[in-house]
Amino acid sequence: PNQFENVILKTEPRAVNVPLALNDICLYVHTGGTTAVPKICIVSHRQMVWNSFDILATGIVGTFRNVLITFPFFHIGGWNTFTPLFHAGLTSVLLREFNPGLILELIHEGRVENFGAVEAMLQFLIAHPKFAETDFSKVKAITTAAAPCSKSVMQVFLDKGIPISQTYGMTEAGPSNFAYIARSESLEELLTHSASIGASMFHCDAKIVDQESGLEVGPGQVGVLCMRSPHNFDGYLHDPARTEKVINLEGWVYTGDLAVRDQDGLVCIKGRADNMFISGGENVSPEEIEQALMKHPDVAGAICAGVPDPKWGQAPVALVVFHAGKKVEEAELQSFCREHLAGYKVPKQIRLVAELPLTGAGKLNRHAVVAMFS
Structure with missing residues (x-):
């Protein structure tokens, strides 16, 4: 047993009855620090529960029994993956750290059916000496987040028969809000939509607004993506002024991401307004x-x-x-x-x-x- 298991074995079991409400604080989570020093977000149980509902409703988790979590738990990504898996009664495969060699071993042994990753992680897997000899036959799907997956990386896994779905979100508004689910699309269609984050999830309202006027723009026009859902965060810790800049009185979260919506309603991220x-x-x-x-x-x-x-x-x-x-x-x-x-x-x-x-x-x-x- 590891140290954590030893603590459990030495502890007498007792009933735990802690009253909780949906709006109680669940986590203090640091943002990804894309634009500056990471901020501390107040995440409620409501946010985690509603986000779990939305992820499961998209079907992105599917019926896969063993799902590898590669995202770190010091950001929302790890919790965002674990919570719906726990909710659905599925098995989460956890690692102490991101280890490409160990991940490829688990995949080769058939112990992973689905996993999420940022593109950099997929690049590390591809570059590893064991990659070419790894049996990926048990892996049925991969989901990427944090940034669009390049066509070259997507092609490597499509050649192995593994479609890559893409998700989008942020700690302040989700953490999952959009998903492009790779199902039975043709290879050409998947590659065509490689930069798409798809459509908003069931309980997430989304709009794209002009940077200057704040008015909603039409299809094909670039603007700032705004989102509103039951899984909005409750603000930044000890920073009400910054909170007011990000979420307005109507509950719209200003993401700071430039986006465009196509004629089919699918959204593509074009970059950061502050980049x-x-x-x-x-x-x-x-x-x-x-x-x-x-x-x-x-x-x-x-x-x-x-x-x-x-x-x-x-x-x-x-x-x-x-x-x-x-x-x-x-x-x-x-x-x-x-x-x-x-x-x-x-x-x-x-x-x-x-x-x-x-x-x-x-x-x-x-x-x-x-x-x-x-």
């Missing part, structure tokens, strides 16, 4: 630059940010990771970008790194990029 920077008087989206870099067949991952520049005020720079055995010179990548971007959006510097800097929640860490180039 935008100004170069030579022009607004630049780092996500647009990353998408251009990812179109190069030898690029496995990319991250971009704006750094201080004496001439332009701010200038785009990028870090890239190449596929194994591949390498492209900076000038060639810049030339490639010019085919897909306006000149002022082409990164002034591009550096090769072994892995992209990530936050604890597995999201791209642009602050680290700025620090590296500064």
Whole structure:
């Protein structure tokens, strides 16, 4: 037995009767820290219960008996996965830490039928020496979160017969609000919707509003995604001023994510409103630059940010990771970008790194990029 089990074995059993109400505090959870220092969210039992209902209602968990939880429990991701599994009476497979080799062993032994991961975790699995020889026949589905899964990674698992569903949410409003469920779609359709977060969950209202006016925009127009549901958070701990900026009196949570809705009602995240920077008087989206870099067949991952520049005020720079055995010179990548971007959006510097800097929640860490180039 491990230390935790030893404590249980040495303790006399006794009835525990703690009265609880839905609006009682369940957790204090740190956000992913995408934009700054992580904030502490007040999460109620109501939020967790309603979120569990919505996740189960989407069918994303399915009837899989053994589900591996790779997301950390120091963020909402771990709890967000565990709670609906517990609710449905399914088995959660837990690890002390993210260990690609151990995960591949569990998969090879047939002990995992479904698991969730951020794309960086899938990249680590693909790069592991055991990946090619691992038997994935028992794995029926994978769900990604935190950021869209690239087509190249999705293709690797589709080749093994494993569809990848995508979810979207945030600690303040969910933590799960949208899902694109991969069911019987064709390979082409799945890849076409690789950047889509799908439709909002059953009890989640969503709208996309203009950044300046706050008015709702139509299909095909980019705006800020706002959400309202019974699983909204109860505010930031000891920070009412910041809470008021994020959630209004009508219960709408301002996500800060730029999004667009297509004619079918599916939503695609275009980036963070606060990731935008100004170069030579022009607004630049780092996500647009990353998408251009990812179109190069030898690029496995990319991250971009704006750094201080004496001439332009701010200038785009990028870090890239190449596929194994591949390498492209900076000038060639810049030339490639010019085919897909306006000149002022082409990164002034591009550096090769072994892995992209990530936050604890597995999201791209642009602050680290700025620090590296500064």
